[in-house]
Amino acid sequence: ELKGIYSAREFVWWYNGHPDCSDLDPDLKSTDTAVILGQGNVALDVARILLRPTSELAKTDIADHALASLQESSIRKVYLVGRRGPVQAACTAKELREVLGIKDLYINILEADLSKSAADEEEMKNSRIQRRVYEILSKTARSQPSHPISGQRELHFVFFRRPENFLHLDDCSGKVTGVRLEKTILKENGGSGRQSAVGTGQYEALECGLVLKSIGYKSVPVDGLPFDHHKGVVPNIRGRVLSHTPTEPLILENGLYVVGWLKRGPTGIVATNLYCAEET
Numbered sequence: 001e002l003k004g005i006y007s008a009r010e011f012v013w014w015y016n017g018h019p020d021c022s023d024l025d026p027d028l029k030s031t032d033t034a035v036i037l038g039q040g041n042v043a044l045d046v047a048r049i050l051l052r053p054t055s056e057l058a059k060t061d062i063a064d065h066a067l068a069s070l071q072e073s074s075i076r077k078v079y080l081v082g083r084r085g086p087v088q089a090a091c092t093a094k095e096l097r098e099v100l101g102i103k104d105l106y107i108n109i110l111e112a113d114l115s116k117s118a119a120d121e122e123e124m125k126n127s128r129i130q131r132r133v134y135e136i137l138s139k140t141a142r143s144q145p146s147h148p149i150s151g152q153r154e155l156h157f158v159f160f161r162r163p164e165n166f167l168h169l170d171d172c173s174g175k176v177t178g179v180r181l182e183k184t185i186l187k188e189n190g191g192s193g194r195q196s197a198v199g200t201g202q203y204e205a206l207e208c209g210l211v212l213k214s215i216g217y218k219s220v221p222v223d224g225l226p227f228d229h230h231k232g233v234v235p236n237i238r239g240r241v242l243s244h245t246p247t248e249p250l251i252l253e254n255g256l257y258v259v260g261w262l263k264r265g266p267t268g269i270v271a272t273n274l275y276c277a278e279e280t
């Protein structure tokens with residue numbers, strides 16, 4: 001309920017002029033620091049909007065109300081917080097390069113976070129995307145000066161930290177003042193090849209006046225359509241909607257199709273959706 005905490009979805013809808021969030025009016029003037037929870041492409045999109053010079057944003061089709069608010073923004077530091085490491089950052093290379101390429105931006109990535117375990121090496125062997133993202137992050141860490149120059153905007157990658165709770169003052173302002181983070185380590189998850197973040201019981205606070213939660217999406221049911229609540233999808237075979245969940249008899253709805261995140265779940269870049277649409 002604290003002021004200053006938004007979901008990335010609301011924030012993205014606000015700067016894209018979606019009618020449901022045009023009046024979100026996030027306060028970008030009372031703080032110089034924003035914390036974004038999550039390290040997927042949406043988190044990068046949001047960081048890019050907060051950090052890119054507004055003279056460049058003005059040339060895009062960003063909503064007018066968002067541009068006006070960003071022109072008055074006092075946000076200078078953005079922290080991108082991931083509960084796992086640089087090998088597991090959920091973003092993709094092109095989107096990462098776009099944010100790292102912002103003019104006159106100081107980027108902070110701790111060298112210590114870049115050390116890899118045998119399990120990390122194994123994950124990278126199996127994923128070209130993870131390899132490329134890790135390489136870009138390492139190269140960036142090596143090429144950055146040790147401190148920002150005065151007035152420079154800053155982007156900090158914070159790895160191995162998971163949010164525990166939001167902080168606020170004991171006054172009646174109701175504003176967020178920071179996020180309490182728990183340090184994590186990675187543990188292998190059975191034989192899945194996926195490593196999970198496990199809390200260490202060590203905590204630290206990150207002060208900020210704006211928090212954007214960017215931890216992924218889940219579709220909501222559509223009235224009158226079958227819905228798999230666990231996966232958050234309309235059950236389907238290659239896009240053709242099933243009348244019931246796959247455990248029940250597979251009766252196809254005649255002439256009814258589904259595509260995109262409602263078909264596959266909330267993953268994939270634009271090109272993934274092109275193939276998905278083609279399949280449907």
Ligand code: NAP
Nearest residue numbers: 038039040041042043083090214215216266267268269270
């Ligand atoms: P995402 O890629 O699923 O990333 C979610 C992030 O939140 C991950 O870093 C994840 O960490 C973290 N997270 C999830 N649950 C958490 C929790 N309980 N506590 C802490 N951290 C948590 O989601 P997204 O960024 O919203 O993107 C959705 C899809 O849209 C993605 O496939 C993305 O590539 C796509 N997209 C594409 C573009 C583009 O084409 N340019 C732009 C925007 C989005 P873990 O990995 O540890 O779970």
